[in-house]
Amino acid sequence: MRDIRPIVASAVAPMVWGTTYLVTTELLPAHRPLLAGAVRALPAGLLLCAAVAVLAGRLALPRGAWWWRSAVLGTLNIGLFFALLFVAAYRLPGGVASVLGGLAPFAVAALAFPLLGERPAPRAMVAAVIGVAGVALLVLRSAVTLDPLGLIAAVGGVVTMSLGTVLGRRWGTPEGYASRSTALLALTGWQLAAGGLLLLPAALVVEGLPPVLTGTNLAGFGYLTVVGTALAYFLWFRGVTSLAPVRLTLLGLLSPVVAAGLGWAVLGQALSAGQLAGAAGVLGAVLLGASARPARTDSAGDVRPSAAVAAGGRGAEDRDPVWPALSGRPLPRQEVGSPVR
Template structure:
């Protein structure tokens, strides 16, 4: 179950990450994907450095254990850097609806890695059922073209690898048992993600001289740099520490909801009835996973016990 604090972290992370799909759609029309990601984290690194200089001591920022180093590397290279590189490149070749559905496999993949690497983060049968219900809701919200979702091409493998990388990284962070705070790990991780993204951009031969930066591209870049590149990761990694990787990554079911509403409000996209139904289905799946246990009425429990005692059940 989510406490008031974890609920707030969940909501902020979902809203800020959901805006990423809207901003990415606007920015990718003007910027190469890997360079877009790299500059995004350049901005995020500057914002976090300023925050750390005023809010964190050197002792809080200093890695002390192997777990701290592993946590920093998993944060910067896996969850932030490689995940976003795969997401932005893959989103070039398909619709945002398909990208949302594939990337929303993250909550399904997280328990798989948790089962291999953790002992306390496994889901019950009820939790697994909630995951499936949530994924069905994502499909209704995103409403992807089946031919695009099932067809070939490079987009689906890239997006799937991005979802898997994000899920694996979150579980590795949990397993590392770092002594550093999630905030300190993020301060280190975002610059690592920027370096990785610049290296990938250079190796891919992306051309950046003479790029035009219309106001919409600049606004998209500032959004993904400050809000979903710095603030969102601070709240997300705090959520992973408090709720565990499996439950924290349920927020990726709500990302398409925010993206759909943002696309309607900012980009003038339609919001069909199926999407509104999907919102309710996603929320139902979330309640199944994280809601309080449902107890059978006393009369039913008594009748079941009597049947078991008589050997009829």
């Protein structure tokens, strides 16, 4: 498979994110979701921007359309998403939040057609159904309390992250860098910094000054900043700019599998036969979805395999609107099977 490396790399990100629930509940200060999001995102973004400054000098900062694109993507993928994610984590049972998060492939599929012209492969949608069922078996319990605010936050997180994923796929990576990896570092750093700057004042206004952090708190924040955010989002955004959105979001189903495994291994939580079957279903759905390829519909209505979006952008910021239907301009095309650079 030509794009096996971005699939494998992108799969690492949700596996790392599967540790977030354990770290949040065991290591972080209680009832500080906005603080947790801000402290996780902003230092990671500044760290990556500093790395780009060393590698690419003045290109450490966005240029042209990437100023507003970074703000939009940082708001959707980081600022709003982190806030909603932690609110849902604090107010909902982990199982309910995980199942709602598993609906992301369907939200992405609904957005990918008008924004990218991609129809998800039937195999990918079957995989999504299997995956959500597997997550439900894995994490749901018979007695759950559904907090309305938690439900709204969870659904809002799915929508914002899905829109950010589709727009990130459409816009690709900024141009002008010597290597794709440096461009991805810049793209990731800009989004994390923008999202962190959005979360920080909100945390101060809503939650007040942070408490005195213990060594345990600092260890938890350090892990989430370096591993759970800087590294994981770098790998994830590589997939965003390389893979079809539905295929990518199916990889996110690995997160509750890892979370359940850590609950068993670290917290002593038992896994029933049904939960093991759910985990197997999720893994099968991920494998099935990884082999699915979307189709693109052109103006004549015929369906053909989707070409990869050019990774380097090559002037895309000057010709590629957010919603092509608003401008009447067609989507840029590549030859079928052209490799992603």
